[in-house]
Amino acid sequence: MTTKPTAADVVAAGVERREARWLLEEFGGDAARLAAAVERRRRGEPLQYIVGHWPFRGLDLDLDRRVLIPRPETEELVGVALDELAARRVAAPTLLDLGCGSGAIGLSLVSELAARGVRATLVALDVSPGALAVARRNARKHALTSVSFLEGSWYEALDASLAARFDLIVANPPYVGVVEYRDLDPVIAHEPRGALVAADARGVPGLADLVRVVEGAPHWLVAGGALVVEHGDRHREALRRVAAGAGLRDLVDHDDLAGKPRILVAHRP
Numbered sequence: 001m002t003t004k005p006t007a008a009d010v011v012a013a014g015v016e017r018r019e020a021r022w023l024l025e026e027f028g029g030d031a032a033r034l035a036a037a038v039e040r041r042r043r044g045e046p047l048q049y050i051v052g053h054w055p056f057r058g059l060d061l062d063l064d065r066r067v068l069i070p071r072p073e074t075e076e077l078v079g080v081a082l083d084e085l086a087a088r089r090v091a092a093p094t095l096l097d098l099g100c101g102s103g104a105i106g107l108s109l110v111s112e113l114a115a116r117g118v119r120a121t122l123v124a125l126d127v128s129p130g131a132l133a134v135a136r137r138n139a140r141k142h143a144l145t146s147v148s149f150l151e152g153s154w155y156e157a158l159d160a161s162l163a164a165r166f167d168l169i170v171a172n173p174p175y176v177g178v179v180e181y182r183d184l185d186p187v188i189a190h191e192p193r194g195a196l197v198a199a200d201a202r203g204v205p206g207l208a209d210l211v212r213v214v215e216g217a218p219h220w221l222v223a224g225g226a227l228v229v230e231h232g233d234r235h236r237e238a239l240r241r242v243a244a245g246a247g248l249r250d251l252v253d254h255d256d257l258a259g260k261p262r263i264l265v266a267h268r269p
């Protein structure tokens with residue numbers, strides 16, 4: 001590579017053209033850093049970790065290997081959650097983001113609600129201290145102050161005084177089955193396994209964390225409050241049964257852009 005690299009140099013080094021532009025934009029002023037970035041990409045590391053930040057809806061989120069790279073279907077989940085809140089016209093909603101990772105879902109909600117003149121309060125929770133560090137950084141980066149962070153496993157981390165207090169619970173828990181994980185694109189191995197893989201439950205691969213999130217929701221939601229949860233495309237029927245069994249009502253399924261069922265909305269009566 002020359003000292004003033006061009007997109008053609010980066011492509012010639014083995015990077016796809018669109019990605020080469022990203023790398024040049026980020027590291028083009030520093031040939032040594034660019035060369036290191038190209039080498040990381042050539043070894044298969046996701047572009048988002050190399051660049052260190054990535055857009056998610058309206059937010060530019062800092063990302064590193066401690067967090068899942070937020071997916072496009074999760075952007076849709078945020079839209080569904082905003083519609084739920086708009087339908088209930090809660091003036092100052094209290095939100096819970098379970099397994100917040102980078103903070104993508106919860107921070108987007110707070111930010112987009114603020115843009116509509118709604119001041120939301122968010123509890124963002126994750127079992128991974130590394131993920132929480134990234135989420136905290138993203139909240140600071142976007143000056144989102146009405147957010148508190150909790151470390152712990154699902155609802156166990158919440159104080160009892162928060163029972164029946166949340167207008168909305170959002171979650172994108174791990175839901176890839178152990179066997180399915182082995183067959184996925186190896187690029188996935190760069191992301192934290194604990195963000196992706198869940199145990200089987202009720203004979204369904206990857207369902208265990210979804211069951212915990214759904215079964216726990218009624219205790220923490222206000223009457224009429226909504227749970228909006230992302231799941232794998234083979235989980236819909238099993239998850240609807242779990243939700244109905246937990247006493248949740250008015251179940252609505254949303255498909256992703258590929259037409260696969262990926263988001264369940266359920267309400268506490």
Ligand SMILES: C[S@@+](CC[C@H](N)C(=O)[O-])C[C@H]1O[C@@H](n2cnc3c(N)ncnc32)[C@H](O)[C@@H]1O
Pocket residue numbers: 067068069070071074098099100101102103104105125126127128131152153154171172173174175194195196209
């Ligand atoms: C699929 S990632 C979602 C991250 C982020 N919400 C997003 O949509 O990009 C799942 C997240 O759940 C967290 N997680 C896994 N097990 C958990 C548990 N028992 N309690 C709380 N969070 C957990 C992981 O650390 C990870 O950040």
